[in-house]
Amino acid sequence: MTTLQGQTPPDLSGRNLSFRRAFANRAATTLIALCVLVAALPLALVAWEVVSKGASAWSLAWFIDEIPRNYRTEGPGMGPAILGTLTITGMAALLSIPIGVLGAVYLNEYGKNKPLARFIRTMADVMTGVPSIMMGLFIYVGYVIVIGDKTGFGGALALACLMLPIVIRSTEEMLRLVPDELRQASSGLGARKWRTTLGVVLPAASSGITSGSLLAVARAAGETAPIIVTVGLTYIYKPDLFDGQNTTLAAQIFRNASQPFAASQERAWGAALTLIAIVFVFTILSRIIAARFAIDKR
Amino acid sequence: MTTTASPESPPQVDLGGEARSRRTDKGFTGLVTFAGLTVLIVLGLILVTTSVQAWPAIAHDPIEFLTGTDWVPGDEIFGTLPFLYGTLVTSVIAMVVAVPVSIGIALFITEVAHRRSRKYIVTIVDLLATVPSVVFGLVGSIVLIPWVTPIYQWWAGLMAPIPGLNAIFDETNTGRNYFTAGLILAVMCIPIITSISREVFATVPEIDKQGAYALGATRWEMIKGAILPHSFGGLVGASMLGLGRAMGETIAVALVIGGSLTIGTNLFEPGNTMAAVIAQQFGESSGMHTEALIGIGVVLFAITVLINFLARTVVRRAEIKMKGAHS
DSSP: OGGGTTSOOOOOSSTTOOHHHHHHHHHHHHHHHHHHHHHHHHHHHHHHHHHHHHGGGOSHHHHHSOOOSSTTOOSOOOHHHHHHHHHHHHHHHHHHHHHHHHHHHIIIIIITTSHHHHHHHHHHHHHHTSOHHHHHHHHIIIIIHHHTSOOHHHHHHHHHHHHHHHHHHHHHHHHHHSOHHHHHHHHHTTOOHHHHIIIIIHHHHHHHHHHHHHHHHHHHHTOOHHHHHHTOOOSSOOOOTTSSOOOOHHHHHHHHHTSOOHHHHHHHHHHHHHHHHHHHHHHHHHHHHHHHSOOOOO | OOGGGSSSOOOOOOOSOSHHHHHHHHHHHHHHHHHHHHHHHHHHHHHHHHHHHHHHHHHHSHHHHHHOOOEEGGGTEEOOHHHHHHHHHHHHHHHHHHHHHHHHHHHIIIIISOHHHHHHHHHHHHHHHHSOHHHHHHHIIIIIHHHHHHHHHHHHHHHTTSTTHHHHSOOOSOSOSHHHHHHHHHHHHHHHHHHHHHHHHHTSOHHHHHHHHHTTOOHHHHIIIIIHHHHHHHHHHHHHHHHHHHHHOOHHHHHHSBOOOSOOSOTTSOBOOHHHHHHHHTTTOOHHHHHHHHHHHHHHHHHHHHHHHHHHHHHHHHHHHHHHHHO
């Protein structure tokens, strides 16, 4: 470049910025970084408090014993709530995941851009925003009053309503990642659409579907509001979800946290640690599955 | 094409063309369509069954129900305005805190952070979303409230001489109030607002950003000039989604808001929200009291569905607009 000879090259380092501009840039970057700290602080606080206060409650008896009936009784026992959390959430998963996956199949393989499918997609998004207590009230009105008793199954129904839209939307995202060549190859071999869907598309997306469903399970396991409305309370083991009132860890945290007694608060912390551990296991599992078996995005 | 044309006829392959398979296809189509429709069915059923159940309590005195300020279940007086007020106040506090913070985090992730640290920050936000709301309530009610009460008292003393502000931040003797509830809601809304904001920022065309830098803009000037104007619509949608989340949150609020049944302008006084009052009183309620609580749920359901629907429409509109303009 002969024309530039004799001139100094333009200064692109930003060192000659006016003080005002440099200051605004620095201040904005600092503020933005502070925002991350604002989010990390509560997380650290929750983790520290729950682990430090909850760990002392853990023992073998904590996982096995029945729950003390009196708030003031000291000592362990959260077995029925742990069992209740697992069975109720498990039942909710059994109810919602098959329907959710099939619903997603409709949206991505059949409905596509039809008005009905677009409407269902929007309403599924809207449904993820419906307050969880509303699912509880719905099942209370539609199931508990009809049956005449609060049961674990009622809680499972409420959680299933909660999980349904999450499963549908996450599964649909995964089905969208399945390359079209697979579908074309399958129809090219003469398979009908249902065989293509069940034999090719769903297996190809299975890891993503599993990981999304596990996230939905993790979210449902921590839900309290629908449980206290539909499930009631018990202190003993209730493996049969249709046999009267039941309990979960989340409901026990709520019940014990609102009491002023040290013994019940200690149980609340122990239950919180147990619940977070369960939720954490599901979340980690979901991540591992998603990372290990992901379809390579093309 | 005729079968006689090929010298060796291929072995008979079952292409699944027979009637049975065709019927399976029809049946499967019906099955998945029904599964898709369950979303609409459940939403419809929620609205109808709960409305029908709540109707006696609402019809008892509809005007009182929506505008009354007294809630005396024993005398069958069901005025829900204090709870609507509490829901609005706590969610506004939550939004004022959560929206700037979430946008900041999203900007940090998309524009400031190095690729390696980006992963960790995303994990922090994701972990925040996995903490069950009752655990936030537990930490809030047992750990946070004793800490913040003296801070509130100090702040109220500071605000005392300023007219207007001294009514909003008045003296208090408890940390169980609107403000604490709003702060906890803010923490719980951050993950959803952040993740939608990130999606919105991701749609800003690289050309716009590089163009701003090429004109000599600093990073902040680039954010101000290229990213924010481009994403405004999407950010509004993201904030509305957070608002819907805040209004519907039940258990964490029920544990920290105190449970007063009156309207107070003082943010440091106990109050209640629509969702929280249901959780607090449902267990001990019966008859028309239960029906009135379900009625509150119906109103809350209507509000949150409306907000979510609008928010999704806004986000989608914004996305279409951006993609239409640049791809």
